[in-house]
Amino acid sequence: MTTAYINAISTAVPEHDVHDDFVAYADSTFTLRRKQLLFRRMADRAQISHRWSAFPSIASFYGDDPNAVDTQARMQEFERAAPGLAVRAVDGLGLGDAAADITHLIVLTCTGFYTPGIDFEIMKQCGVPTTAERTQVGFMGCFAGINGLKLAHHIVRSEPAAKVLVVSVELCSLHMQQTDDLETMLSFLVFGDGAAAVLVTAESTGLAMDSFQALMIEDSRDLITWRIGGMGFDMVLSGKVPGSLSRALDETTMKTVLSGAETSSIDLWAVHPGGRSILDAVEGALHLDADALTSSRHVLENYGNMSSATVLFVLADMLERGDTGSGCAMAFGPGLTAETMLFHAA
Template sequence: MAGQSQRQAFLNRVASAVPQHDVHDAFVRFASTLLADARHEKLFRRMADRADIHHRYSVLAPATDPSSPSVDAHGFFRRGSFPSTSARMRRFQAEALPLALTAVGRLGLGPAVQGTTHLIVTSCTGLYAPGLDLELAAALGIEPSVERTMVGFMGCYAAFNALKLARHIVRSDPDARVLIVNLELCTLHLQETSDLEQILSFLVFADGCAAAWVTGEPGGLALDRFRTVLLPDTADLITWQVGDQGFDMYLSGKVPGAISHGLRPVLPEILDGAVAAEIELWAVHPGGRTVIDAVQSALELASGTLDASRRVLAEFGNMSSATIMFVLERLMAEAVTGQRGIALGFGPGLTAETLLFHAA
């Protein structure tokens, strides 16, 4: 039993992929036309300029004609005729596997991927069965008997739950080879609305996929400790409901303030006795510029500490559960052995998931 308690799990590799279509500018143009109030349109334009997002990618090609009644080239989101939830799920099913295979291929595992013993898939933007987990196993040549787990509808912090599970698996079975796939097609859930706050929430979301390989073999990032913090009186600030026309996202403008206020008193618990100045690698889920700013201000972090998160936000937007893995991918490329790090993600609850790690 003593030997089991000392086993360590390592995030050996992370790879990412996004669809080919950059839709950010097209969305900003289209969203402006949804706002009948000229003051709201002006405010939206100002917020879009301040969002620090330059690119967001989608499985849907953007419309090239600014006067088009649709945000995309093929009329999936046509004004007055937005698709039903079932139509969105059919599109999710058609697009999910190719993007997932691209991300897994970039791990560079080659034939070793066929030795996967456990497959974990997270998504809060699409559901179908037989699902992506079975399709991936078949396409990658993994044994059909592989242990599969789907983590669904946990939102932006779901990758932490996948990593927790992978850590438990490896610590109980040192020969385990865990493949994690975090896939989100957020742009399939655009809503036709004139509500400014809702349109602003759509401004940050995008499509993306991350793949990760977790084993007991030293290398990459050692997964040291997880901690979940539920911020009080915040349950209504982030919601994600299944509606008749896609999934309905609500992201309150109060979220950054709640995060800033809620993190301060629990920081000693999250850092497990360390202080922020001792942490060299910071991976904060880039839920938006104001979220990153809130964390930096609340924890009194030096300028530049959260640059990896800011770069991911600027280049890709918020891809829900996949996003924190994009940040970790960048940190892993620059990390020096022995450096200590922390990852933080936020989602419905309002929940803060945290991970302490070090570069192996």
């Protein structure tokens, strides 16, 4: 059976670092001193230093009232900014003339939609042939990075000559709303914008994708939700998520995820950094060493949570570091669902 490999990953973020700007803005929205102090403490503990946005500052796009910016205006901004960011990520792969050999193009996004869409811009600007088979994985949330890799894996296994380009682009900063609800503002604290492009072929370089496993956690459907509202897309990210993940990732579950192997046999952990508490919960549940999630914590600190692109950033960091051994990737999203992938360095 043909093995599919992640040959290369390129990442891109917008030029505007808005993390400190958002923290200052959010701090000013709370009328109760108690909430303000709690938000400040949580922001200090979030282990995020940078998050990047398609616009220079909160005020430059939202003005004085984010709730006055409707979904149509946010989607117009997505159409303006998302294609260029996706193209930058693809260009970072350095495909050159080899772009003409791409047979399949998969686009992942859950933060904006329009058509003709990002796939058309990639074909037009990056040299990908218009004959490439195109698929969009939409609105699945943060775990969609794994779903995109899974789809590429299946394509290459069924068509060994295929050269699959997977592109994730997310503009999470387009969906901020003004509220004095502490849990909601803390969810906005972690999200940023980013894009990643992945080349998947049967060429045995990079990371070999071994198997995939989906895990749906019982009685957790409402802990992460993502719906289209009148003022952008409405996110619910419950503070109960870390505890639910910690309880779900027990020994029996991990035996299934790891195809019967022991947790101790995994050298590399590419865990989606949905937030510091998520990483802490996974680290504790799996009894990992303090440095096991180095790549995940690096991505969280420097980029925040970029929805479907984030786990691809983590895998890119591992490739850049030259990490070796067997690995397990995990990403979490609505449902509450965990998508996992076993891999090894070629």
